[in-house]
Amino acid sequence: MSRIARVLLNNACYHIINRGNQKQKVFLEESDFEKYLEILKHYKRKYSFRLYAYCLMLNHIHLIIDVKKTGDLAKIMQGLTQAYSIWFNNKYNKVGRLWQGRFKSMVIDKDKYLLDCLEYIELNPVRANIVSSPASYPWSSWQERILGKNEFKLLDLPEIVIK
Numbered sequence: 001m002s003r004i005a006r007v008l009l010n011n012a013c014y015h016i017i018n019r020g021n022q023k024q025k026v027f028l029e030e031s032d033f034e035k036y037l038e039i040l041k042h043y044k045r046k047y048s049f050r051l052y053a054y055c056l057m058l059n060h061i062h063l064i065i066d067v068k069k070t071g072d073l074a075k076i077m078q079g080l081t082q083a084y085s086i087w088f089n090n091k092y093n094k095v096g097r098l099w100q101g102r103f104k105s106m107v108i109d110k111d112k113y114l115l116d117c118l119e120y121i122e123l124n125p126v127r128a129n130i131v132s133s134p135a136s137y138p139w140s141s142w143q144e145r146i147l148g149k150n151e152f153k154l155l156d157l158p159e160i161v162i163k
Contacts, residue, residue, distance in 0.1 A: 013052065013066035013110060013158075014073060015117050018081060018103040020059040026098055027058055032088065033139045036061070037152050039083045046079070047072045050156040053118045055140040057128065062121040064108065066156075077103050114158055118145070 020026040027033050033056050040063075044051055050066040067073050085098040108114050122142040125131050134142040143149040 012107045013050070013064055013114065015106045015108050015121070016061075016063040016065060016077065016103055017105075018061050018077070019100045021097045021100045023059050023100070024098075025058045026060070026084075026088065027056060027139075028092070032091075035087055036084050037139075037154065039080055039087070041152065041154055042083075043076050043080050044154065047076050049076060050158075051141075051154050052114070052156060052158045053121045053141045053145070054154065055121045055124045055137075057124060057130075057139075062124060064114070064117060064121065064158075066110075066158075073105065110159060118158075 027036070036056060037054075040051070040054070043049075048068055049072065052064040052066065053062070054064070055062045065073075065076070067076065081099050081103070088098055089095060108117055118141075122134050122140045122145070125137040125140065126134055131137045134140060135147065137143075141155055144152065144155050
């Protein structure tokens with residue numbers, strides 16, 4: 001059975017979700033989160049996409065990205081997931097797939113829905129009962145976006161269109 005083609009639009013951004021294979025953990029210790037963000041930063045420079053939000057959970061990730069060229073989305077995610085998988089498998093002496101299937105992508109208009117999606121992503125650790133406040137979770141964009149903590153220096157300001 002063939003896969004359904006992705007919806008790719010110019011001047012739109014995407015909510016990306018990628019889950020660990022069989023819902024397994026893809027981050028086992030603090031250095032794993034740091035490495036993923038380091039790789040994300042590398043691909044952000046390489047493809048010049050804008051990153052509006054992220055949240056790294058133990059077994060999945062969320063990103064909101066705005067690509068310059070629609071064809072770059074697959075290249076970004078392929079590079080990011082492949083580079084992290086190789087690093088993770090080498091570090092933990094594992095083989096095989098780390099990620100479950102291909103990543104999911106949903107088109108987001110640059111309006112109020114983008115702000116709602118930012119909030120949804122950054123509150124993920126609170127809803128999962130990992131922390132009581134998003135300020136306590138170091139692996140999301142909340143601290144950088146709200147508090148101005150720029151340890152990873154990954155975020156861009158979204159351009160919101162009010163209709």
